[in-house]
Amino acid sequence: MPYFITEDCIGCTACAKTCPVLAITGAAKERHVVNIRRCVSCGVCGRVCPKNAVLDGHGNPCQSVPRPKWKKPVVDTARCSACGICVTWCRAEALRISFPTFRGDIHVFAELYQPNKCVGCSLCEENCPLGAIRMAEVIA
């Protein structure tokens, strides 16, 4: 169920900037709109909205959450096959496939190399075919 932005929106563009699938559009200082064809109900817009102007799929207003409390992906490196599906979903470019540790190393895996860019949308967790990614609060 797609999310919805109410009249309380002040057009701060925070949601449009963080939306992991670019589903939110709107000019600055004007009410933003969610593209219902694209929204994946990840809830990131609700967490960043300073005015609590985002309703979730059931019509409940979302509460804003401070950024350090957002969950981040933790990769089970033994399970991960480095197939790269999570990387294709991550628009924030927080994930990548790790580099080999020595010449000829073939055991690579997905890694969170830019944790501060991660928006905690959990698309990587949902789409990992092997269940190798789990979202957790990471204490930096």
Add this chain to the structure above:
Amino acid sequence: MKTPTYALIDLNTRASSRYEIPESLYRRYIGGKTLGARLLYDLTPAGVDPLGQDAVVIVNTSPATGTGAPCSSRFNMTFKNVLTGGIASSNCGGQFGVLMKRAGYDGIILKGQSETPCVISIVDGRIEITDADELWGKDTEETQHAFPKIYGKLVIGPAGEHLVRYAAAVSGERVAGRCGAGAVLGAKKIKAIVAYGTKRPEIHDREKFAKYVDKWVRFLRGHPMTGESLPTYGSAGLVSKANATNALPTHNFKYGHFKDAHAVSGETLADKYLLRNSSCISCPIRCERRVEVDGKDVKGPEYETCGFFGPNIDAVSMENMIRLNYLCDSYGMDTISLASTLAFAMELKENGVADFGVSFGNSDNLADIVGKIARREGVYSDLANGSKWMSERYGGKEYAMHSKGLEMASYEPRRSVGMGLGYATSNRGGCHLNGGYLALLESVGVLSMDALSTSAKPAFTAFFQNALEAISAAGFCLFSAQSFVPAVLFKIGPHHPVTRAIGKIATHLGFGVRALLWMMPVLRFNSVFLFPHAEALRLVTGLPFYTGSFVRLGERGYNMERFYNYREGLTKADDSLPDRLTQTPQDPNNPKTVVRLDKMLPVYYRIRGWDKDGTPEKRTLRKLGVQA
């Protein structure tokens, strides 16, 4: 049942509409190249010009594409072959297929011709066609950078714009290379097709599917071929194996052994140039190479490129090869057809027929010439037409290394005669993958059948052609099938008596394989060792796919493609190889080193259920459900 939804795009009017695939077609052809062949047959009349107004191009995916199953990011392009006039299907592992599916379409059918360069964007199920004059003339890398990073792109380069007959379409770092996929898009003036969306593909039994994917990935990663050899050396690792069995085409297929093959092998590539390995989306094998040349991080060459820009033109420079590979991708050209045509031009010069400024042993000036071919400048316009056209113009048909018009891949058929039969009978021309890839059992794999014997080869060729067709149709990479040789044989090695004995026995198992082909409908089992694809397809679609019915799907597709070729006027005479392979022994002292097509073709036709002229018989087509 959810059937695939295609988009029908008319470029004349720039209008698009939804095109639902009927359930009866979906059940029989599933998707990818088999469904593509059926649609192409139904939607085009006989004898259309592949680059003309009436030509149809189908870009489609398969049920498994983008589901997260191993090696399942493939999409397929089906169109009328620019080089052969028969059917063409080009399979690519780029991100376009996955993102087209996320955008809500399983395929697109392109009709008509645009007057001005255009870009088709399929975003969230909406299709828009916009002008792209500013992109026309740019290379594939620049063109892809013009779109958002998260989009899936399928673009052509200058070669496609200039209708080079073997131009390729590029998606990310991967290429739909063969048969002129770039040329047909260029003829329609489509510079790029981009897709983006967030829909997830439908899976019939999600839980069981997830468990099976887990099991399959573990199996692939534990297998010596897919878990060790391919990730370490890539497909280029086959160079030294082929060289050891004299199956590495050298000097335009004149010889089968190159004394400096080590310089262009996968081992040297891994030792000196490799930065890391990479992969298509959702692939645990990771055979793609990332290499460094001139301070740039570029895609490394595959086996075919190593063979053709190395031994086949007598060149030993790995750097030049990597540069040429990069250039071909950025111009959007097929390295196999281009390099084979260049080798033919070199031999023309050697024989004093024509001089294009290229000669054996020198790859330093090729970068310049490749650019001229891509832009069809002056005399190089001839080279852009492929080796069949060249041999008709300049002579030298006996050493123009193509079958039906499509240049052969880098396996020397005189040292793997089954591969020779595959090249000759392959529906899209001299293709190793469409031709059954018997070289893997004869000369480059761990298991070696008698490579010179014609015994059992027709049966094995027919079986593997069907199997590879089915794997492609289901949406998987063919490398995922490289694990079918038991891991234990890799551990004991190719020279162990047991491995040798199995190879020897296999050479005489023709009747066994023929019986197997006949028994297909009753083979109701699935195994992760043989065709894991069948089980994955069963779980994704909910249709009863087992090993037997899965290979039968491939047989149906193969006959459909053959039927299309028959309609377009390709006959038994086109199931041929150049005289160099069928008349001149590779080893002058061993008369057995020729491809005895005359011996194998009649048996092959009989196994396939085709008549003496290679036409599918009515009862065969009825049995397979191709024609009522």
